[in-house]
Amino acid sequence: MSEPKKLYIKTYGCQMNVYDSERMAEALGGEGYVETKSHDDADMILLNTCHIREKAAEKVYSELGRFKGLKAEKPDLKIGVAGCVAQAEGEEIMRRQPLVDLVVGPQSYHRLPEMEAKTRAGEKALDTDFPEEDKFEKLKSRPKAKRGPTAFLTVQEGCDKFCAFCVVPYTRGAEVSRPADRIIREANELVERGVREITLLGQNVNAYHGVGPNGDMTLAQLIWELDKVDGLERIRFTTSHPNDMMDDLIEAHGTCSKLMPYLHLPVQAGSDKILKRMNRSHTAESYLQLIERIRAARPDIVMSGDFIVGFPEETEEDFQATLDLVEQVKYGYAYSFKYSTRPGTPAAERPQVDSVEADDRLQRLQATITRHQREIQDGMVGREVSVLFEKPGRFDDQMVGKSEYLHAVHVTGSGAQIGDIARVKIVSSGANSLAGEVIR
Ligand code: SAM
Numbered sequence: 495m496s497e498p499k500k501l502y503i504k505t506y507g508c509q510m511n512v513y514d515s516e517r518m519a520e521a522l523g524g525e526g527y528v529e530t531k532s533h534d535d536a537d538m539i540l541l542n543t544c545h546i547r548e549k550a551a552e553k554v555y556s557e558l559g560r561f562k563g564l565k566a567e568k569p570d571l572k573i574g575v576a577g578c579v580a581q582a583e584g585e586e587i588m589r590r591q592p593l594v595d596l597v598v599g600p601q602s603y604h605r606l607p608e609m610e611a612k613t614r615a616g617e618k619a620l621d622t623d624f625p626e627e628d629k630f631e632k633l634k635s636r637p638k639a640k641r642g643p644t645a646f647l648t649v650q651e652g653c654d655k656f657c658a659f660c661v662v663p664y665t666r667g668a669e670v671s672r673p674a675d676r677i678i679r680e681a682n683e684l685v686e687r688g689v690r691e692i693t694l695l696g697q698n699v700n701a702y703h704g705v706g707p708n709g710d711m712t713l714a715q716l717i718w719e720l721d722k723v724d725g726l727e728r729i730r731f732t733t734s735h736p737n738d739m740m741d742d743l744i745e746a747h748g749t750c751s752k753l754m755p756y757l758h759l760p761v762q763a764g765s766d767k768i769l770k771r772m773n774r775s776h777t778a779e780s781y782l783q784l785i786e787r788i789r790a791a792r793p794d795i796v797m798s799g800d801f802i803v804g805f806p807e808e809t810e811e812d813f814q815a816t817l818d819l820v821e822q823v824k825y826g827y828a829y830s831f832k833y834s835t836r837p838g839t840p841a842a843e844r845p846q847v848d849s850v851e852a853d854d855r856l857q858r859l860q861a862t863i864t865r866h867q868r869e870i871q872d873g874m875v876g877r878e879v880s881v882l883f884e885k886p887g888r889f890d891d892q893m894v895g896k897s898e899y900l901h902a903v904h905v906t907g908s909g910a911q912i913g914d915i916a917r918v919k920i921v922s923s924g925a926n927s928l929a930g931e932v933i934r
């Protein structure tokens with residue numbers, strides 16, 4: 495039997511890319527590839543890129559440059575670029591970096607096996623189409639091997655919202671939802687492999703409207719179908735848009751026991767003037783009212799969000815409105831970014847905020863968020879939570895898992911195994927995690 499070929503995948507960016515990398519590795523697994531953790535012994539290197547952060551493309555070019563020596567030593571080594579930078583840059587990647595053999599966009603990676611064969615025949619392979627066919631249908635069903643207790647499952651892709659700062663609608667294309675039966679089938683396959691918690695993914699996951707047995711289904715209806723999957727204990731979803739937070743989804747937070755009390759609901763800013771210029775189509779007030787309704791359905795829910803500071807024309811007063819909103823919501827987690835221009839997006843052409851000023855705002859926002867985060871984490875001490883154990887801790891006999899609120903929790907000497915769910919009493923709150931004792 496011939497030696498398996500080795501595949502090294504480096505994943506940048508969001509959870510959707512983590513999921514895509516898994517599926518790409520599985521697709522190439524069918525061509526005899528096994529994954530390796532080191533690029534040195536790889537037969538193929540695949541960079542699964544993200545275009546969201548500043549200078550994303552430049553970072554990819556510099557990473558590629560580092561493989562020059564390796565490629566000179568191993569001329570058979572194939573190098574590929576996947577993901578949103580591949581989509582945005584296309585052929586330019588091969589022109590600027592001739593060592594690249596393959597460029598594949600996020601909607602075409604089901605074609606990787608043919609593309610890989612083409613590179614083995616000494617040709618270059620480029621595919622950044624938005625094909626008609628459903629890539630998920632073309633991909634083989636998921637392998638049977640045992641895996642960890644948590645998994646991502648993409649249910650929706652793309653975005654039609656066109657926020658003025660964002661590249662996603664251009665790199666991931668229009669919003670598309672996967673049919674419900676395929677998602678349920680994939681969830682069952684994951685559960686058979688040991689998964690107990692699934693996070694449903696989509697750039698706008700709560701805009702989900704996939705075909706079900708009686709017409710299009712909402713995300714809440716899909717969640718209720720997943721609730722019936724035996725052995726699946728926990729359901730999460732990310733990322734949501736405030737405008738798509740439908741009544742049935744809010745209600746599910748109060749009634750579906752498998753749906754975890756954690757919600758990532760980005761608002762981006764607290765000033766209505768800025769929200770309008772961002773093309774967010776919600777106001778600070780409508781967002782706050784929404785949170786009130788969510789908390790009425792599930793009072794203990796932990797909120798999470800995304801923020802951009804220094805968006806073009808943001809004044810100190812606008813920024814204060816963001817701080818006010820943060821003070822009102824009190825996020826358990828939040829991701830905050832300094833605005834940076836994305837060529838081709840509407841905001842890129844507008845007058846920019848002074849960079850030093852934007853840095854200062856970011857620091858102030860992060861200090862406020864960190865204070866709330868701390869309060870919420872520390873407030874868990876003395877409470878009972880449920881923990882899904884994911885891996886051994888750093889110390890002997892220690893296990894680490896996540897609470898329903900997504901806090902990392904470690905326990906020692908409990909005999910808990912990976913994949914167990916236990917009730918845990920929280921006894922202390924550390925820098926980034928909680929410590930607890932299993933009570934049953
Ligand atoms: N669809 C999600 C939403 O609407 O919130 C997530 C989109 S994006 C992958 C994740 C986050 O990156 C955004 O919520 C936003 O805060 C941030 N982001 C996107 N474009 C940005 C830009 N040009 N500058 C700074 N932050 C940006």
Ligand code: SF4
Pocket residue numbers: 653654655656657660661662663697698735
């Ligand atoms: Fe980007 Fe999210 Fe806005 Fe869509 S809704 S354009 S993904 S920030």
